[in-house]
Amino acid sequence: GENVEQHPSTLSVQEGDSAVIKCTYSDSASNYFPWYKQELGKRPQLIIDIRSNVGEKKDQRIAVTLNKTAKHFSLHITETQPEDSAVYFCAASDQTGANNLFFGTGTRLTVIP
């Protein structure tokens, strides 16, 4: 099955700086890559996703890039704010009919005011 690795496990940035989280995946057939944000005690929330026919996608301060050749994708958060502090998870889909997701182990982002 798919194997997703995520780095770093923790990340601290000053408010206003950028944050980058990177993930690699093993199955070259994977074609869907979502990112989730999870605040303490809450459910994971889908914040952005990208499909394999697109190299980059942006939504306000959040962007995701995908390099299918290298099998890695990254989340970029610009102009970070304290409310961006959370755990972020990447995931990659497999190629079963259900497009099951395999998740990375998470990155705890702390934005220091």
Add this chain to the structure above:
Amino acid sequence: DAGITQSPRHKVTETGTPVTLRCHQTENHRYMYWYRQDPGHGLRLIHYSYGVKDTDKGEVSDGYSVSRSKTEDFLLTLESATSSQTSVYFCAISVSGTGDEQYFGPGTRLTVT
């Protein structure tokens, strides 16, 4: 919240007892999923369903069974709970109709003593 509820939200049970967790959705989505979340492991798929009475195993299905007799309900059963099944359980639904774009329920915190 994509119309997903989970019950109970918290449960403490003893080793060897059966436990059933319920996921309910209000929007007739075809795909439903059960995940468990443990520190250091991210989210791992237990079972999923692609329609009424259509279910399949995920990454960590041992010790769990599921049933889906109605579109709106997906039940997860621990036949004989063990301490290793202490976890937070999340249900998810796919809004896309193809298995991606998954949204999560609020979660159930299960403690097996």
